[in-house]
Amino acid sequence: MRQPQALAFDVFGTVVDWRSSIIAELKAFGRRHAAHRDWAAVADSWRAGYVPAMDRVRRGELPWMKIDDLHRMILIELLEAVGLTSVGADEIDELNRAWHRLDPWPDTVAGLTRLKQRFLITTLSNGNVSLLTNMAKRAGLPWDCVISAEMFRHYKPDPEAYLGCAELLDVAPGELMLVAAHPSDLRAARSAGLMTGYVVRPLERGPGRPPPRYDEGEFDVTATDFLDLADKLGRFGRENFR
Amino acid sequence: MRQPQALAFDVFGTVVDWRSSIIAELKAFGRRHAAHRDWAAVADSWRAGYVPAMDRVRRGELPWMKIDDLHRMILIELLEAVGLTSVGADEIDELNRAWHRLDPWPDTVAGLTRLKQRFLITTLSNGNVSLLTNMAKRAGLPWDCVISAEMFRHYKPDPEAYLGCAELLDVAPGELMLVAAHPSDLRAARSAGLMTGYVVRPLERGPGRPPPRYDEGEFDVTATDFLDLADKLGRFGRENFR
Numbered sequence: 001m002r003q004p005q006a007l008a009f010d011v012f013g014t015v016v017d018w019r020s021s022i023i024a025e026l027k028a029f030g031r032r033h034a035a036h037r038d039w040a041a042v043a044d045s046w047r048a049g050y051v052p053a054m055d056r057v058r059r060g061e062l063p064w065m066k067i068d069d070l071h072r073m074i075l076i077e078l079l080e081a082v083g084l085t086s087v088g089a090d091e092i093d094e095l096n097r098a099w100h101r102l103d104p105w106p107d108t109v110a111g112l113t114r115l116k117q118r119f120l121i122t123t124l125s126n127g128n129v130s131l132l133t134n135m136a137k138r139a140g141l142p143w144d145c146v147i148s149a150e151m152f153r154h155y156k157p158d159p160e161a162y163l164g165c166a167e168l169l170d171v172a173p174g175e176l177m178l179v180a181a182h183p184s185d186l187r188a189a190r191s192a193g194l195m196t197g198y199v200v201r202p203l204e205r206g207p208g209r210p211p212p213r214y215d216e217g218e219f220d221v222t223a224t225d226f227l228d229l230a231d232k233l234g235r236f237g238r239e240n241f242r
Numbered sequence: 243m244r245q246p247q248a249l250a251f252d253v254f255g256t257v258v259d260w261r262s263s264i265i266a267e268l269k270a271f272g273r274r275h276a277a278h279r280d281w282a283a284v285a286d287s288w289r290a291g292y293v294p295a296m297d298r299v300r301r302g303e304l305p306w307m308k309i310d311d312l313h314r315m316i317l318i319e320l321l322e323a324v325g326l327t328s329v330g331a332d333e334i335d336e337l338n339r340a341w342h343r344l345d346p347w348p349d350t351v352a353g354l355t356r357l358k359q360r361f362l363i364t365t366l367s368n369g370n371v372s373l374l375t376n377m378a379k380r381a382g383l384p385w386d387c388v389i390s391a392e393m394f395r396h397y398k399p400d401p402e403a404y405l406g407c408a409e410l411l412d413v414a415p416g417e418l419m420l421v422a423a424h425p426s427d428l429r430a431a432r433s434a435g436l437m438t439g440y441v442v443r444p445l446e447r448g449p450g451r452p453p454p455r456y457d458e459g460e461f462d463v464t465a466t467d468f469l470d471l472a473d474k475l476g477r478f479g480r481e482n483f484r
Contacts, residue, residue: 068412120375130412133362133387145375145388150410168392170310170372 001220004195004233005171007115008124008147010156010180011132012047013204015112015123015141016102019043025098037082040206049074054126054155064153066128072096099127100134104141105201111226112142115233122147124165124178126155157188166194177221179229183214190219197221199229243462246437246475247413249357250366250389252398252422253374254289255446257354257365257383258344261285267340271333279324282448291316296368296397306395308370314338341369342376346383347443353468354384357475364389366407366420368397399430408436419463421471425456432461439463441471 012018019040026039053070056062065073075096079087087095115121121142123132126149133146147165154160166173173193180186181201190196196219202211223229254260261282268281295312298304307315317338321329329337357363363384365374368391375388389407396402408415415435422428423443432438438461444453465471 120379122375128412129387129389129410133364133411137362137386143387144379145371145385147371151393168371169375170308170370 002174002195004119004177005175006120006122006169007177007179007197007233008122008162008165008169008194009112010178010182010185011123011125011127011135012102013201014179014181014199015108016104016135016139017201017203018047018099018102019204019206021102022046022098025095025101029095033084033087035082035084042078042082044206045078046071046074049077058155058158066150067099067126068096068128068131071099097134100131101138102135104139105225107225107227109140109142111230114230115226116142116144118230118233120144120169122165122169124156124161125149126161156185159188159192162189162192162194181211183212183218186219195220197223197229197233199223199225244416244437246361246419247417248362248364248411249419249421249439249475250364250404250407250411250436251354252420252424252427253365253367253369253377254344255443256421256423256441257350258346258377258381259443259445260289260341260344261446261448263344264288264340267337267343271337275326275329277324277326284320284324286448287320288313288316291319300397300400308392309341309368310338310370310373313341339376342373343380344377346381347467349467349469351382351384353472356472357468358384358386360472360475362386362411364407364411366398366403367391368403398427401430401434404431404434404436423453425454425460428456428461437462439465439471439475441465441467 009015022043023040026042030037030039050070053074057065072092075092112121122145123143124147125132128150129146129148132148136143136146147168149155149161152160152164163173166176169176174195177195177197178186178189179197179199181199181204186196186198198214198219200211204211221229221232223232251257264285265282268284272279272281292312295316299307314334317334354363364387365385366389367374370392371388371390374390378385378388389410391397391403394402394406404420405415408418411418416437419437419439420428420431421439421441423441423446428438428440440456440461442453446453463471463474465474
């Protein structure tokens, strides 16, 4: 394996546990409104609405919209669908910013802290810059910089997002490794010439829902979490990597 | 005074002492080549070439070029001017990356660390992303994110740079304070609707060269260094700001 110069991390599901965080925020919202709903299902629908909404932007059916705005559009539809139609705009904004307050997986901060000693580490997320920055500040994610699809006005898996990240970091695509829990993201990155690191997140979609399939050897590295990733990339490490 | 939500920092001269760092790198380069020159003058010329080069990009006379490329173009001219014409491309690249290795002012890291407790802190520099990220990693600058003119393909003082920064942070221009040691940068930021914080850096251009003039009360805050800035903005602080 070649030696990556920089690691770019997918965020939702890879770095943070969006599902538990969003369910907890929706439940608290429900308690404030004395509204009993299947909030786990609402969380899953919120997330499920995100790829089709981005795809509308990617196909040009919608103008460029940041994820905050796409999330808000989906949320309003979902609240209407569960019969909550009288929620004020400020409260919708506050609930929508739940995506800025996602909790990291238990290994995330320790793993990133180790990886940062050896590599430049950045986000490469479809989340907008303010979302990613607020999230990092709250959760203590030690990014060297914050790179978002918003900077390229191209959502992953458009190649512009992967290549734009390499360009900003001034590395060749083949010197940049995308780290993600999603084979589809990694396959698009590989097509753009990036290295790939797969981290399995078996609980991303909730208990009992297996992660997507991939082929043995399909990615440059496969790891069980960020600490395992640091161990595996450590083989290539400088002396200050431990 | 209103309350800023975020602070965007000019970098060269405001956060880092470019002059001492560049002189030291040029002197080491000179020793390697047994070349005795007035390296302080070369450093000043290197820096002096930067604004005219950016202005050529701003006027459209040059295509978009990142600062690394502008610095390299100027460096080659300067080395020729002092009679060093046989330096290899790799060594020129290495010397050019001296701008990635600038040292912070003595108060910088402690001041930013305090300010970060209360505000979102970012760069807003004409330096390219890789330069700013490498600099932060080496010097321990605790940015929440790294924002560069490169993301807008507009150099300061174009208004697109100031407004683009506010847009990425999802704050109104009037909620964003530019912090800079350069009145001209601050005046352009104010024209774009930003708040302004002036930090005096009396040694930026070397001993005995006074900083540029400004009018009393021209900027929202004036501070002697980043610790003084933290004290002055602390009046508006949350309880966790100290």
